[in-house]
Amino acid sequence: MALLVPSLSSTISRLKSLSKPSFHNPLRALKTLQLHYKTSFISSFAALSMSNSNFPKTLIQNPSKSADDLVILGIETSCDDTAAAVVRSSGEILSQVVSSQADLLARYGGVAPKMAEEAHAQVIDRVVQEALDKANVKELDLSAVAVTIGPGLSLCLRVGVQKARKIAGTFNLPIVGIHHMEAHALVARLIERELQFPFMVLLISGGHNLLILACNLGQYLQLGTTIDDAIGEAYDKTAKWLGLDLRRSGGPAIEELAREGDPESVKFAVPMKQHKDCNFSFAGLKTQVRLAIESKNINAEIPISSASSEDRSSRANIAASFQRVAVLHLEERCERAIGWALEIEPSIKYFVVSGGVASNQYVRARLNQVVKKNGLELVCPPPSLCTDNGVMVAWTGIEHFRVGRFDPPPPADEAEDTILDLRPRWPLGEEYEKGKSEARSMRTARMHPSLTSLIQASIQKQS
Numbered sequence: 001m002a003l004l005v006p007s008l009s010s011t012i013s014r015l016k017s018l019s020k021p022s023f024h025n026p027l028r029a030l031k032t033l034q035l036h037y038k039t040s041f042i043s044s045f046a047a048l049s050m051s052n053s054n055f056p057k058t059l060i061q062n063p064s065k066s067a068d069d070l071v072i073l074g075i076e077t078s079c080d081d082t083a084a085a086v087v088r089s090s091g092e093i094l095s096q097v098v099s100s101q102a103d104l105l106a107r108y109g110g111v112a113p114k115m116a117e118e119a120h121a122q123v124i125d126r127v128v129q130e131a132l133d134k135a136n137v138k139e140l141d142l143s144a145v146a147v148t149i150g151p152g153l154s155l156c157l158r159v160g161v162q163k164a165r166k167i168a169g170t171f172n173l174p175i176v177g178i179h180h181m182e183a184h185a186l187v188a189r190l191i192e193r194e195l196q197f198p199f200m201v202l203l204i205s206g207g208h209n210l211l212i213l214a215c216n217l218g219q220y221l222q223l224g225t226t227i228d229d230a231i232g233e234a235y236d237k238t239a240k241w242l243g244l245d246l247r248r249s250g251g252p253a254i255e256e257l258a259r260e261g262d263p264e265s266v267k268f269a270v271p272m273k274q275h276k277d278c279n280f281s282f283a284g285l286k287t288q289v290r291l292a293i294e295s296k297n298i299n300a301e302i303p304i305s306s307a308s309s310e311d312r313s314s315r316a317n318i319a320a321s322f323q324r325v326a327v328l329h330l331e332e333r334c335e336r337a338i339g340w341a342l343e344i345e346p347s348i349k350y351f352v353v354s355g356g357v358a359s360n361q362y363v364r365a366r367l368n369q370v371v372k373k374n375g376l377e378l379v380c381p382p383p384s385l386c387t388d389n390g391v392m393v394a395w396t397g398i399e400h401f402r403v404g405r406f407d408p409p410p411p412a413d414e415a416e417d418t419i420l421d422l423r424p425r426w427p428l429g430e431e432y433e434k435g436k437s438e439a440r441s442m443r444t445a446r447m448h449p450s451l452t453s454l455i456q457a458s459i460q461k462q463s
Contacts, residue, residue, distance in 0.1 A: 003326050020204045034216055040246045070143040070401060071135075073167070074394025075128065075161030077120045078152025078180045079207065084128045085390030086142075088133035089398045094135035096391050097383070099123045103247065117155035121441075124163050131390065139171040144406055146397025149177040149339035150206075150423025158424045165420075169410040176397040176406045177421060181208055181355075181428045182220070185393035186399055188352040192379045195352070198345040200376070202367070204333055205355035206232030206249075209280040211337045212429055213344060214352075217399055220429030221344070223337045224278030231326055232357050234282035238322050241293050243307070245298040253321050256362050257304065261313070261320030266292050268325040270332070277411075278337040278435050280329065289322050334367060338374045340434060 041234075060079040070089035077083075080101040086094040103120050132138065147164035150157060185201040197217070203210040209231055211224035231252060244257060268288045271281045293300075296314045300395030302317060341348055351371045357363055364380055371378045385391055400406065410418075 006214050007083050015097070020066075026203060031437045045276055046135055060189060063444070068396055070289070071137060071141055071402065072176075072394045072397045073128070073131065073139075073142050073145045073377050074166075074178075074392070074397055075124075075145065075147040075160045075164050076180075076183075076390050076393045076424035077124065077156050077163075077387055078148045078150070079156060079388060080116050080119075081388045082120050082123050082159075083388060083390040083393075084131035085394050087190075087391055087394035087398065089351040091193065092390055093190075094137065095131045095133075096389060097127050097131045097134065098387075098389060099127050106296055108241050112152045115157050116153065117159060120156055120159040124159055128163060128167070130387070140169055140171070140173070142173055144168075144174040144176055144397060144401050146176040146178050146393050146401075148180045148183065148393055151180055151420055152424060154422050157424065158420060161420050161422060165410045165414060169412045169414055172409045172412075174401070174406040174408060175279070175324070175395060175410065176400055178393050178400075179426060179428060181210060182218075182328050182395040183392040184354040184386075185212060185220075185370050186391075186396045187215075187381050187385050188354060188379050189399070190395045191381050191385065192228060192350070195350050195379060198340050198348055199350040199352060200338065200348055201352045201354065202330070202337075202358075203355045204330070204357035204363070206230060206236060206357075208232075208355065209282075211278050211333060211429060213341045213348075213432075215345070217403065218405070222427070222429040222431045223340055223435045224333055225431075226280040226282070228281050229282035229286060231282055231330065232355075233321075234286050235357065237286055238289050238319065241290060241300050242298065243303050247289070249356070251357055254323055255362055257316050258320040258323045259316075260269070261316030263320040263324035265317040265323035268292075268321055270325055271329050273332075278333045278340065280333060281443070282326065282329075285326060289318065289415075292321075296395060323362060327363055330363070331366055334370050335374070337435075338371070338376065340432070342374075349377060350380045354381055356385055356387045358386040361390070 003142065071094070072089075073086050073089065075083070082099040082101075082302055088094060089365040101116060105324050117358045121327055126390065145168045147160050149161060150159065164175060184203050184205070189195045189200075198213060198215045201210070203212065207230055209224075209226035210222065213221040213223055215221060223234050232249075235254050236246070236250035239246060239253045242254075242257070244250065244253035246253065254455040268285060272279070296318070298311065298315060298318075304309075304312060307315065308405045338351070351367075353364065353367055358380055364378070380386070381392075397406075
């Protein structure tokens with residue numbers, strides 16, 4: 001998204017949720033504003049924007065179609081999948097296309113940003129056109145284009161945003177910038193139409209662990225997050241170290257092998273037992289797994305398909321033990337978060353689990369027990385909507401477009417060097433005061449020697 005000016009009402013409605021980018025070109029912003037608002041409002045907004053340059057960029061206009069008759073194209077390129085979909089506001093999914101980078105993942109043992117960017121660039125035109133063709137719609141039939149602008153890899157995000165802006169500019173379509181994690185959360189409302197705010201969300205993927213209380217559209221309270229590695233990263237690394245096939249990503253590979261193993265055979269410690277918050281940490285568990293693999297002399301260069309019976313059994317036991325402890329960590333954090341959330345919003349009925357790792361059936365089954373025990377109902381999108389996809393982007397675009405949160409069409413002849421709004425790091429919601437992690441604070445302190453000295457001095461003074 002290029003740099004645009006928000007409306008005041010739209011801005012205020014999102015202050016509680018989304019991270020606030022700054023205006024790089026305030027003079028251009030003021031000119032845009034003058035096209036849409038009276039002079040009296042301009043003066044008050046100008047003073048407000050100068051006092052707080054971190055406002056989000058949304059603009060309220062009159063939608064071109066009824067809110068019940070929207071057709072939106074969603075584009076997703078935040079990481080390693082190029083995805084596009086066309087969705088109606090009725091909830092009908094007209095098309096869904098995903099181009100995977102599985103071969104690149106297997107070759108490099110994970111996401112290589114530059115290679116991922118090139119792969120996106122090679123297929124983005126085909127993927128979007130295929131989504132339009134399958135939906136049997138033309139660009140002029142669209143109400144708007146929605147595109148992920150963050151969080152994610154900036155090189156990858158750029159490919160999707162440039163494509164979205166090209167379409168929007170050429171066909172004079174509004175454009176909606178989408179938060180990747182919000183899209184994972186809100187796609188559940190497409191599947192479960194009874195899902196009303198407020199509700200709880202656990203987002204689990206290769207890059208994120210988030211426990212969110214979704215109070216309303218655009219208003220989220222962060223109960224817990226990861227202080228280092230996300231669970232999907234732990235699955236991927238464990239799969240790599242065990243010599244598994246990464247073309248399907250580490251999660252499915254570990255889940256399949258774990259069915260052959262004994263989950264109690266390796267006594268891994270559950271992370272962060274001493275910290276009574278809702279935050280996550282998988283870096284230490286990864287270290288435990290790596291040491292266990294080394295102790296068994298497992299050679300990752302030998303693929304699991306070529307391993308001896310004894311070697312395969314050792315790998316399966318480690319996979320099963322890792323998965324049990326990793327998910328137990330999720331269970332403990334979710335149980336505490338449910339208690340906190342019910343104190344804040346006693347009317348909560350649903351607990352949504354989404355993101356790539358939510359495709360794991362073992363994860364779903366274990367979390368379903370926790371959720372039911374606390375009187376809530378588990379909602380999980382189907383696996384095809386848990387992993388990164390264009391449907392979730394299009395649907396979230398519909399949700400925001402309905403309430404007037406979108407940007408006007410970009411110029412049809414937009415300059416190639418236009419500064420785009422890409423947000424590789426974009427928090428979702430405010431952090432719950434009770435949920436601030438001592439572990440996170442100490443980790444931050446270790447990154448800043450001056451702060452470490454202050455903490456040590458304080459401890460000595462107290463003793």
